[in-house]
Amino acid sequence: MKFLKLSSTLLLATLSLSGSSCSKKQESGIPVGQFASLTGGQATFGQSTDKGVQLALEEINGSGGVLGQPIRMITKDNQSKPGETSTVVRELITRDKVVALIGEVASGRSLEAAPIAQRSGIPMISPASTNEKVTETGDHIFRVCFIDPFQGTVCAKFAGKLAAQKAAIITDVSKDYSLGLAKSFKAEFLKNGGVITGEQSYSGGDKDFSAQLTAIKSANPDVVFLPAYYTEAPLIIRQARQLGITAPFIGGDGWDSTELISVGGSAVEGCYFSNHFSNQSTDPQVVAFVDAYRKKYHEDPDAMVALGYDSLKLLADAMKRAGTTDPDKVNAAIAATKDFPGITGKITLDEHRNPTKSAVMLQVKNGKFAYVETIAP
Numbered sequence: 001m002k003f004l005k006l007s008s009t010l011l012l013a014t015l016s017l018s019g020s021s022c023s024k025k026q027e028s029g030i031p032v033g034q035f036a037s038l039t040g041g042q043a044t045f046g047q048s049t050d051k052g053v054q055l056a057l058e059e060i061n062g063s064g065g066v067l068g069q070p071i072r073m074i075t076k077d078n079q080s081k082p083g084e085t086s087t088v089v090r091e092l093i094t095r096d097k098v099v100a101l102i103g104e105v106a107s108g109r110s111l112e113a114a115p116i117a118q119r120s121g122i123p124m125i126s127p128a129s130t131n132e133k134v135t136e137t138g139d140h141i142f143r144v145c146f147i148d149p150f151q152g153t154v155c156a157k158f159a160g161k162l163a164a165q166k167a168a169i170i171t172d173v174s175k176d177y178s179l180g181l182a183k184s185f186k187a188e189f190l191k192n193g194g195v196i197t198g199e200q201s202y203s204g205g206d207k208d209f210s211a212q213l214t215a216i217k218s219a220n221p222d223v224v225f226l227p228a229y230y231t232e233a234p235l236i237i238r239q240a241r242q243l244g245i246t247a248p249f250i251g252g253d254g255w256d257s258t259e260l261i262s263v264g265g266s267a268v269e270g271c272y273f274s275n276h277f278s279n280q281s282t283d284p285q286v287v288a289f290v291d292a293y294r295k296k297y298h299e300d301p302d303a304m305v306a307l308g309y310d311s312l313k314l315l316a317d318a319m320k321r322a323g324t325t326d327p328d329k330v331n332a333a334i335a336a337t338k339d340f341p342g343i344t345g346k347i348t349l350d351e352h353r354n355p356t357k358s359a360v361m362l363q364v365k366n367g368k369f370a371y372v373e374t375i376a377p
């Protein structure tokens with residue numbers, strides 16, 4: 001009996017040992033973490049980024065990986081929920097032992113993750129967070145996109161091109177992104193001699209904007225600047241049209257989702273927004289990327305796809321230059337990135353860990369995002 005018990009314990013021990021060595025084997029490769037809103041309110045942000053990351057991963061690992069090893073992406077969903085990002089980022093760092101992090105799209109969620117990455121000494125590359133404060137968190141926080149002090153300027157200059165003298169602004173006070181973008185738009189629009197006729201606000205998740213829009217209607221602006229996410233922008237514009245506001249709306253990159261059109265319908269026709277990338281570009285590198293993406297996913301890539309792709313490619317390049325996956329050395333190599341040929345433009349990181357890149361202006365035309373122009377920094 002005793003012998004039997006012992007042997008079964010041994011058997012169990014052997015089984016669990018072989019189990020762990022088996023899972024070790026499956027877990028080979030360089031662990032890189034991604035945190036993204038794959039579900040929840042802003043699911044298209046995270047899904048798009050992840051599709052771009054997966055395409056880059058396929059290409060990197062398909063051509064031999066990095067330093068003789070494949071990259072192993074570990075992707076965690078924060079469900080678009082505040083508070084959830086810190087949980088998944090801690091897991092990625094302490095349990096999965098990732099050597100670098102990619103995320104997030106929304107500035108608010110990048111701001112949640114950044115102090116954790118910084119304290120842990122793990123480099124973090126945000127694909128798409130444009131709020132200035134994100135990379136100010138510390139020397140381990142990078143991004144591959146332009147920042148909102150630039151993006152707001154782009155939108156204000158564009159409003160000037162539409163001969164707008166009076167602009168109204170509607171801000172989402174629950175988002176650092178919206179607050180920052182509103183501020184830089186306003187400063188530039190005033191600097192160019194424009195007048196701000198009305199400043200209204202709402203909070204992410206609101207559904208009824210009639211009070212704000214009634215006030216805006218009576219101010220009679222030439223344009224309305226709406227630094228919102230796609231989750232509210234089409235609702236606001238639809239309600240504006242119902243109230244008889246005919247002025248064009250201008251937004252920022254947060255509008256970038258096919259849901260802007262599926263929800264906004266004809267109300268959003270003719271509106272403009274700034275973005276990081278146009279999938280209509282004729283640049284050969286972009287054309288090849290768009291083709292590869294269409295082949296894999298049977299749809300057109302948005303800006304977050306391109307930025308997610310650029311983030312992982314840039315990280316892989318930095319690891320190669322570092323010659324090691326040691327987070328400190330990788331961090332230094334990312335910081336030294338110069339003229340990296342991204343799909344969204346050439347990326348050189350400055351001393352604040354931000355690139356200087358052009359923006360594109362897109363217009364909603366016949367239910368599609370049509371390229372209008374490129375605005376250089």
Ligand code: PHE
Nearest residue numbers: 106107128129130177253254
């Ligand atoms: N720039 C936005 C933010 O910081 C996120 C975003 C980027 C949304 C690109 C769409 C496209 O919150």
